[in-house]
Amino acid sequence: MMKLDGIAAFVATVDEGSISAASRRLGLAKSVVSERLAELERTLGMTLLQRSTRSLALTNAGQMLLPRAQRILRELEEASAELDASSGKLAGPLRVSAPVGFGVLHLGPPIGQFLLDNPDIQMSLELDDSFVDAATGGFDAVLRHGAIGDSRLIARRLAMSRRVLVASPAYLARCGTPTSLADLEGHRGILYANRSGDWRFVTGAGTSVIRPKAALRVNNGLVMRDTALAGLGIALLPTFFTYREIRDGTLVEVDVGWPAEGAELFLTYPRDHGAAAKIRALGDSLRRSFGDPPYWERP
Incomplete structure (x- = not known):
């Protein structure tokens, strides 16, 4: 029977592109992740990942297993989040992506306060200036600066910005x-x-x-x-x-006589996401920290 920790190691390795990066995401030693992958392959009797010194590639078996493995982990997380939310408790993992510059300047103290207020949440914050798809990028929520035109997503407004x-x-x-x-x-x-x-x-x-x-x-x-x-x-x-x-x-x-197009800050996440209660709590906490209007817009 497949073990859940092997499935988690497999999905994290594919998502991150390497065993080293997967080990950092999971908070485990690289050797532990490698062994869990090997045990999963032994259990199934087939190779899931072709490994080389520079890259990983999914085999046909790995391509077949990946969407099911992702669904298993997602449903477990959603079930756990729903149980926590029903008891009034916010707990468990929360993966968030944000732009580098904004994160460096403005996210440290607010995120620290949020985690002090919710000590059972294990947050992973990744700063990245490339486009991150909140629906498929492997994150629970993505902070974006600009308009959101994606029907797959819920966008919670955090603050205005000119x-x-x-x-x-x-x-x-x-x-x-x-x-x-x-x-x-x-x-x-x-x-x-x-x-x-x-x-x-x-x-x-x-x-x-x-x-x-x-x-x-x-x-x-x-x-x-x-x-x-x-x-x-x-x-x-x-x-x-x-x-x-x-x-x-x-x-x-x-001043050239006309204002530039503005762009607000949003916290975006997929519809029907199991971690929605944690994401809403994060959004509420960030809005309180930034203020309305936010401190960078005050005279």
Whole structure:
């Protein structure tokens, strides 16, 4: 008979792409995960994963087993979560993904407080600036900055955030201060690489799109902010990255007559998720910590 710990080791290894990463996720030694995988394969009498020094690949048997193994683990977690919720207790694992920059700047104290308030929750927080699919990415919940257009997901609003154009005083003294959307076309932009480099503004006629000359493309908001501080160019960034620098004058908010498209913060998770009670509690805790309006939007 297959053991549950072997199934968990198998799913974690496939999800993470390596035994080393699976061992970190499960909180086990690499040798323990390897032995559990080997025992599962011995029980089934077939190979599930082709191993090499650099990669893992599912065999045909592994491809057949994977969706069933994932469903078994998901149903067990959901059953456990439902029992905990019915007793008023929040407990068990909670896997969350969030963007790197926002996590570094704003998630440490709120997450710490949430776990102090709910000591039986075992949270795993992964910071990643690439797109993470909340429905299939192996996480219970994903924190996102921007619109959510996915019918598979529930999106709980955490906080508002504006996007603002910012530049250093040195850059503006050297290159001039744009005062209109047309002026922006001639300036150097520090652009976010994980989406279109277009800058979108809400005008009286709808949405206007500006395509600045790229001084730098990078997939991290903190690096965008820091290169703007260095005087490289103009950046379009959420206020949660720049509010301190705008207040102390090391960055200047550039007004071109129209606001940039805003984007709110959401906590997203699949519909009918068994950990919904824990996710709702996390969302409520984060909203209390950020405030309404959030502290990065206060005068």
